[in-house]
Amino acid sequence: MGPDKGKFECCNALKTIALKQAIAEHGFKALLLGIRRDEHGIRAKERVFSPRNTDFKWNYKDQPPELWDQYKSKADEEQHIRVHPLLHWREIDIWKYIKRENIPITDLYFSGGKQRYRSLGCETCCGKVASKVRTIDEMIKELETTDVAERSGRAQDKEKAYMMQKLRTLGYM
């Protein structure tokens, strides 16, 4: 499998189908995921507690209501629940938190001088963005003023209209 077989097919195989297999093997009832609303317009529509049926399908037309801090925290046997505790965070909040708590991170987010990764996924489909950022402080400064989208280096977001929606409907994170 690789993006030469088609980006949609590749994304679906490497991420969604692999995840499906892991859930089946371990019998997970809930997954904790770090997706955020500000990453993508489709993720902006997510719930904090988001159920998926056995086929993994995301029924985005009929999502559970979330009032105050009450969520759909129980699912029947046929479902698993995706839990998104960072849904309301923004990209800059992540970096401020990393700074505050002094959390170690990979160097891939930093620039060698001209470019860096803003968002990391599969190696084959991630591109760098122009940036001189070498430290977390510079990162926070860059994010305060940038008008480049976080996932602008991610091929699957741009491939075709609604590709992200279709991937997510099938179970992509």
Add this chain to the structure above:
Amino acid sequence: MNENKAKEKEHLKFVIVGHVDHGKSTLIGRLFYDTKSLPQGKMEEIEQASKELGGRIEFSFIMDHLQEEREQGITIDTAQTFFKTPRREYVIIDAPGHKEFIKNMITGASQAEAAILIVDAEEGVQEQTKRHAYILGMLGLEQVIVAMNKMDLVDFKEGRFNEVKKELEDFLSSLGISPSYVIPISAMGGDNVASNSDKMPWFSGPSILEALDTFKLTAQPTHKPMRFPVQDFYDVDGKKIFAGRVEAGIAKQGMNVVLLPSGQKTKIKSIEEFLAEPKQAEAGKSIGITLEEDAGIDRGEIVCEANPLPRTVSEFEASVFWISKEGFKEGDSIILKIATEEVPCKISKINRLIDSSTLEVISENASSLNPNEVAEVVIQTEKPVVIENFNKTPALGRFVLVKELEVSAGGIIA
């Protein structure tokens, strides 16, 4: 940690509500465009998608991301996004205008601290304008802007503006809502959105952005009696630590407290935080506490400061809004979730069933609730629950009802 927080820029969350096609998503698009909050390439993406669907540029595509939404020109689900003014940062919550998607609208509105109620100057007040206004009132939203949109379709005439304004204000006042501003706009043309328009010299009020900038962030209820709903407990190094969020007041070391519903009296022995030894924790903070006596309490217990204590009851009156597709029938078993309490209950009486858009009383002795109906009800719980008036301690005055694993209704205790 608190110092860091104080330096953070302000962050106000507001929701845009109103009848279908009155221009909610378009107004959001315009706010983004005029404050230059769109990332690079976003406008091109929207132009491309608009072209594929054969139409003019659709600002609404900034929020309407689902294929069905773009093709049908409607908003199905609520979405949230961010923009900035020089004054502060905003989270915009978009909400769908169709009656079928009311639960998505409530999901969005329940997270907001201010609202823009949009109404079409040509069409005037419609069913969802009223229903959404009702929900804003029920949720206790006090900072409300009425945006009268599509003024371009009525030739920017003051007369039409005043007509619709009067009709809407009369309805809102019956709900106890007095809007902070009523602003004539054209979201499509950008009139009175980010800056004042020369097309309506008769209007001297602020633009939408100026009006938003005057709103206040919701303050945490730190001056009220302390309330700490227990989420869970952990044994750490021989200490029993209760975890939760302070919902009102300030939890302090040495404070005399009553545990409800059990009624035990004890003291807060310590406030626990990772790598810190705070002496107190105020409303809004998630922390751990230990108690002087080894209380055999569990999730759902509320640690309370006395004077006054909340009510511990097995029966109470509330207003509920039924949002699930499955209605309620007498005898249905449901679960009440309020703060961290979770108790089986039943609706023992439906005192008044109200149409949320006309405010007409449909029935004074109903035995069922249908989707989108509002009612004043009596709830009987299997075990005692701790409640408080919504205006006193919001966290103990609002709840949801769960039927067959689905969150089916929202409720307010007034």
